[in-house]
Amino acid sequence: MARLFGTDGVRGLANRDLTAELTVDLAVAAAHVLRAEGEFAGHRPRAIIGRDPRASGEFLAAATMAGLASAGVDVYDAGVLPTPAIAFLIADYGVDLGAMLSASHNAMPDNGIKFFARGGHKLDDALEDEIEQRLGAEWERPTGAAVGRVRPLTDGAERYISHLVDALPNRLEGLHVVLDTAHGAASEVAPEAFRRAGARVTQIGGEPDGLNINDGYGSTHLDKIQAAVVEFGADLGIAVDGDADRCLAVDASGQVVDGDKIMTILGLAMKERGELANDTVVVTVMSNLGMLQALERSGLRYVQTAVGDRYVLEEMKRNGHALGGEQSGHVILTAHGTTGDGTLTGLMLAARVAQSGRTLAELAEVMTQLPQVLINVKGVDKLRVDGDEGVQAAVKEVEAELDGSGRVLLRKSGTEPLVRVMVEADTQERAQTSADRLADVVRERLSLG
Incomplete structure (x- = not known):
């Protein structure tokens, strides 16, 4: 069972x-x-x-x-x-x-x-x-x-909003922020927190009716906030998901800034303020190799865990780390919370933009993201993926071909009946070709049909 x-x-x-x-x-x-x-x-x-x-x-x-x-x-x-x-x-x-x-x-x-x-x-x-x-x-x-x-x-809402604003290292005056709250749980508290912190706020996805949560809005549907940031001439955009435990960002030109880039930016800011315990960021095995390289270049260390913010948090608690999270935008700041907080993460990112005097695009240049392809292979027996000799032989073959210029990860979904095939490489074409090949092997070897 x-x-x-x-x-x-x-x-x-x-x-x-x-x-x-x-x-x-x-x-x-x-x-x-x-x-x-x-x-x-x-x-x-x-x-x-x-x-x-x-x-x-x-x-x-x-x-x-x-x-x-x-x-x-x-x-x-x-x-x-x-x-x-x-x-x-x-x-x-x-x-x-x-x-x-x-x-x-x-x-x-x-x-x-x-x-x-x-x-x-x-x-x-x-x-x-x-x-x-x-x-x-x-x-x-x-x-x-x-x-x-x-x-x-x-x-409850008032106490939470006050907590968010009090956590900020500096005010947000002068920033125009577009917020996409996914017609979800943060539709009232997130814009209020940004306004109290001094930002000018334009909100989209802020009219929940019980039926429209995540429907074309939020951190999994970024096209609307990308367009809105450009249309309104905003400095940046912050998109949370339905329960606002994650966020992704958009720079002034509409380019996406994902969780890996957000954590890299926040990690450097926290190091400057003397707040990054152990000079270490806790990430998952899905974090982009470009992030790991950027952290090393900046003199920071990293620890990798299984996918899931609970595993990130367990590592943070075990060793006293202050910053961790996932590429998807779950970011945990243990000084201010016990779980990923999309609104807090967005506020902290905006605070870094305001404090540094640099644009979000300029801050994001600290990390060069390697092309990454993720394929969800459905209709397979995910429990057999780690033990199947044919699948594991195919993985080793691709890793040998990449020869250090990328990496491969096969992961069982924790919430769905599928296997996720992820390949990073030095070019998009190479990543796509390798991922397609591995996905075909997984389908052939583990098919439930």
């Missing part, structure tokens, strides 16, 4: 894969597991629940609150806020746990639930496995005054 939890909580088609019944059971199991871990020792537990604006989040958030309250947890309903806001508020209020209902950058019909422990930290794999094992187990239900209460959290 496949593991219920993926790389970022439980996710699937809302009301088909992720039902109200399953969500209630997950919430109850999470409460019991965290109680057993001693998270609630000696006091009545409290939780904060948030969601993005997709329609299914309304009943799934209600189901989460019902499950927790039935297990004796007092619940505070934060309403529509970004994932990093919920993580921040859990720590800021000192509550025992929390949950976010969101499918992040996925299309509106999907939804998901991710749990946080005390301090706003995502649960590790072992705790998620325990929650899954507790589903449907018998338990003693509290009654009377022992059941949890549900109340609104009225000042």
Whole structure:
């Protein structure tokens, strides 16, 4: 049986894969597991629940609150806020746990639930496995005054916005920023934070109606913000995804600045301010080779982890690093949060532009991005990819041909039934040819048909 939890909580088609019944059971199991871990020792537990604006989040958030309250947890309903806001508020209020209902950058019909422990930290794999094992187990239900209460959290947005602005090293006066909030969870808090920091803001993708989240807008659909930055003559653009835990940027000419370039720019800025612990940036195996070369040229070190911001964060916590993230725009700044925060990342990037007096395009020149081709191979048995001799022989053959001028990565998707084939090379043609060849081998060797 496949593991219920993926790389970022439980996710699937809302009301088909992720039902109200399953969500209630997950919430109850999470409460019991965290109680057993001693998270609630000696006091009545409290939780904060948030969601993005997709329609299914309304009943799934209600189901989460019902499950927790039935297990004796007092619940505070934060309403529509970004994932990093919920993580921040859990720590800021000192509550025992929390949950976010969101499918992040996925299309509106999907939804998901991710749990946080005390301090706003995502649960590790072992705790998620325990929650899954507790589903449907018998338990003693509290009654009377022992059941949890549900109340609104009225000042969550204000506390989060103040936190974002206070984190900045300098103001943003003089900057014109286009924000694409993906008709998502940051549609109100992100523009307000940028305005309070001094920026002039033009917003697109800021009219959520429950059905339009990520629909042609946000960090996975950059064409609109590229056009808007040029049309309005803005200094830069910041695009977040539906739950605003990631962001990508656009320079004044409409060119994309991805997560690797953002982290390189922020890493150098933090080093100048004496804030980059260990002079090290934590990245994943998907980060572009050009980024790794740029960090080395700048006198910075890097550590690579598996894909997923939770694994980046685990490494950061283990060794005290201050900056890490992913090419997709998940950037973690441990001085200010426990998870990727697209709004905070965008603010920090804008602050670097304002402080340096240089354009975003000039700052991004620190890194030369190697051509990278990523092919998602569907309809294959992803669990066999690491052990198949034919696939691994093909990988070694391509690596030998690249001879240090690029690299190859085959990775099982954590959330979908596919294998990702990634090749970097010194030319786009070479990267494409090699990736196509490897994808064909994966299809032939691992086909489910």
